[in-house]
Amino acid sequence: MKFGQQLQDSLIRDYYYYYIDYEGLKDLLDSGRPDEEWTEESEETFVRALEEELEKVYDFQKLRTYSINQRVKEMDGKVQDAIRSIDTSSPLSEQAFEDLELDLEEILSDVHDLAKFTQLNYTGFQKIIKKHDKVTKWILKPIFAARLNAKPFFKDDYDNLVVKLSKLYDLVRTRGNPVKGDSSAGGSQQNFVRQTTKYWVHADNITELKLLILKHLPVLVFNASKEFEKEDSAISSIYFDNDNLDLYRGRLEKTEGAEAIRLRWYGGMASDVVFVERKTHREDWTGEKSVKARFSLKEKNVNAFLKGEYTVDLAFKKMREDGKKSPKEIDDLEQLAREVQYTVLTKKLKPVVRSFYNRTAFQLPGDARVRISLDTELSMVREDDFDGRKRAGNNWRRMDIGVDWPFNQLPDADIERFPYAVLEVKLQTQMGQEPPQWVRDLVASHLVEAVPKFSKFIHGVATMVPNKVKLIPFWMPQMDVDIRKPVTHQFGIERPATGSSSLVNSDDLLSSNSGDMDEEYSLDHNGDTHEYASDDDDEAAENIPLMGIRRSGRRPRSAQNQLNETIHQFGSTVRSWARAFFLEPDASKGPQQAVLERVFHAPPGKLIHVPVRIEPKVYFANERTFLSWLEIGIFLSAVAGSLHSFGDSRAQNASFFFVCTAVVMVTYSLGLYLWRVRAIRNRRAIRYDDRIGTSIVCFTFVMSVLVNYVIQVF
Structure with a gap:
């Protein structure tokens, strides 16, 4: 689906007239086709229309942001009044607290919708400028980038709102008794298991993810006595290494x-x-x-x-x-x-690379059973002098940057702006205890992509000093793969039933007299469709999952589409059977075992390191396997020796085949043992099971028995 159509299908009803007029701007570009001349007057008309659209989007975004802030301020007063009433003779009823929680849900939904609105419009401006420069050959992108920076509607990160909403949500959820304690404490558990997993989060999903988590865990604020500032969340680290x-x-x-x-x-x-x-x-x-x-x-x-x-x-x-x-x-x-x-x-360690990010941590103070941190605006900066340039001088860190992300003063060769946020989930559970259901739903959702063992230090060194690195982490060749996924199950920000703002198809909005949403429409999970927008031109597009709404029933499909889908499903079924019976027996256990396989190749001169866990028992298992083979070979040799020493001439002839089988078995097992030892030492991520050798040796043994039988009979 083209971006323009996707935009039309993803409109939020209350925001309908404030989106970028993408189709109107496209119409203005029609005069820029090869058979017509793009004049200076055409350019002025287009730029004027573009400025008007930017002004419209910017004003609406600022107005909505102001409105949400005012509502949060009003809610703060209501919540404080409710908390104070608890210790009075007429405390607030349970229903009143539930109503407050619904009001907060409504504000959460508004923040989520505004974030999606902002993201979608920013993408629209980027795409229309890209199309303009391609069609007209007049370069507008660098000039309009300055205009965007002058009206930066897309730069609000909502962190301050998230902190305030988290505090209010925690007060209402606990009825005025939030958990208190040392934020670094781990509780009184003794027999527990710690599990840490890391995930990548696309920029489109960051705000929604924060809003989802704060409904279950409060934002961890280390200094609650002061107003939250952006600088408070900044974390910088200098990693050391040698030449x-x-x-x-x-x-x-x-x-x-x-x-x-x-x-x-x-x-x-x-x-x-x-x-x-x-x-x-x-x-x-x-x-x-x-x-x-x-x-x-x-x-x-x-x-x-x-x-x-x-x-x-x-x-x-x-x-x-x-x-x-x-x-x-x-x-x-x-x-x-x-x-x-x-x-x-x-x-001889010295500074090599710096990591910078802004961290939002979610945790109950004094309770480390569930701790979640989200690192955004992650950047890696060179601190080394490997190329002869002393970036830090005689100091332990360079002083030409601070926390002023995105560090535009640095040359591109000195910085890697990581394209995703990094989510870290730390679970500390009792033996045999399952993590909370909402955590399991979160890590299994479309909002995150699991990347085990991801390291900022490793990634920073691998990208900043590639000429000194031969071995790269397994995730490096996958950096160009889009991690966004369609919604797989009902998980996301959902507006309470009383909410007024909703997603709607623009055609139905224009054709509806009452302005209400048709009953045959229903929200798809959290409002995200299963489709991805593509650019209008032939170039590779920056695909983004967009907010949308779809009909309850399926769209009618043509006979050709049905046939193609049937053929595709049949081919998938055959491949699944083949994988289950011949290649990967465990794949037939169910959908929870399914693994998406892709083939990635290392850049020229590099090797990909795949983490392989090697324990001493692996070496012993390899030795035991070799000794088992050797035992069978000795047994066959004994059989051959007995036939040759005590049998007649026919038995002596038959013994030859048993000797050959024994020699083949011992030689093969020795070669396999040495190959496995080498692979284990090098931690190679390969299949260590033997799918062919056992069958060949058994076949040879059966043939030897048959030959012996034929010789004895005939």
Whole structure:
């Protein structure tokens, strides 16, 4: 479906007249076809119309944003009044609290709709400008980009609204008794299992995802005494490595004891406290868990500490004098500081790459059973001097950037603006306990794409210094694949039944006298259709899933379409059967086992590293398999020797075949054993099962028995 048609099919009723007039702007471009001349007058007319559309969208977006902020302010007063009434003689009824919750649901839906409206219009402007430049050959894109920046309706990230709505939602949900406690505490559980999974989130889904999560978990605010500011969510980290990138390779290959060392600070560049952190990877078979430990330094002492001039004793002298921590805690921190300083000096570590992002964390204070963080505006910036350019000078970090994302002052070679947000879900559950249902629905929804073991450090090094990297992570060749998916089940922001704003097809809106939505229309899950918009021209389009509404019944299909669909379904069924019976027996267990397979190729001169978990028992299993084969070979050799020593001439002839079978079996098993050992050591992501050899050896053995039988009989 073309973008113009998709736009018409995705309109929100209350916003109908405020969308970009995409079709009208396209009509103005008709005079720019090859058989007609595009004049300066035509250009002025088009630009004037484009400016009017921009003004219309910008004014409406600002008005709606102001209206939503006013409603949030009004709701804040209502919620506070409701909370105060609890301790009075006439507390608010349960129904009144439920009504407040519905009002908040309505505001959440409005924020979601406005975010979708903004996203859709911004895409419309980008596409019409692209079409203009292609059709008319007059380049308008750089000029109009300045106009967009002057009216940046698309730059609102709604973070401040999310924090305020989260607080109100938490108060109403808990009836004025929000959970309190140390935000870093893990509760009193003893027998629990920690599970951490990472996901990519497309920019189109970020606001909706935040609104969904805050309905279940409050936004974690570390300093509730001050008004939320954008800078409060900023996190910056400097990762260290040496000229050989030993730490990068160790972390990528997940070798036992692999370390990552970084310096992290929160907020802007004026932050005086810097945390020195060390991550250590532990294999499961060691019985130990991977750990992250850190200690703090004053920013003014960081350079001296990295050079070894600022000793550990000096760093912790004041801490010992204050007596706020126990001697045991201070001893542990000192030991960590000594080990980090020793590693930096002996391995000649230096700054390599910086990661920057704004983090929104969701968690009940004092309860770490479910902790969710969403990192947006993720960027990786070069800090190294591998090319002879000292980006940081003699300092431990470069000072030409701060938290001013998107860091337009940097050359393209020095920055990688990651195209997705990164969602991290940390679950801490009792043994045998399932995660909450809403978490399971969230991670299985169309809003996220699972990327196990994703690392900002690994990605940053692989993209920023590609000339020094030969081994790349498995997700790198997939960066150009669109991660957006159609809605698979009912999960998303849904407007309460009393809400007035809804999605509607424009044709039905124009043909309806009353303005109400026809009964034969129904929202598709959270309003997202299963279709993707494509550009109007022949170039590859920036496909986006759009808000929409569809009829309850299916659209009529032609006989040819039905035939094509039937053939496609038949082919899919045959491939599924073949995969189930011949290639992947586990695939027949059900849809939960289905895996989307794609073939990716590494760039020239690179190798893709696929994470493979290797434990000592894998080596032992390979040895046991080889010994089992060897045992059967010895048995056949004994049979052949017995026939040759104690049998007649015919038995001696038959023994030859048993000897050949035994030799083939032992030789094959030895080759297979050596091949597996090499593959295991190199952590190759290949099939280790033997699908052919066993059948061949069994066939050879059966033929030897048959030959022996034929010789004895005839």
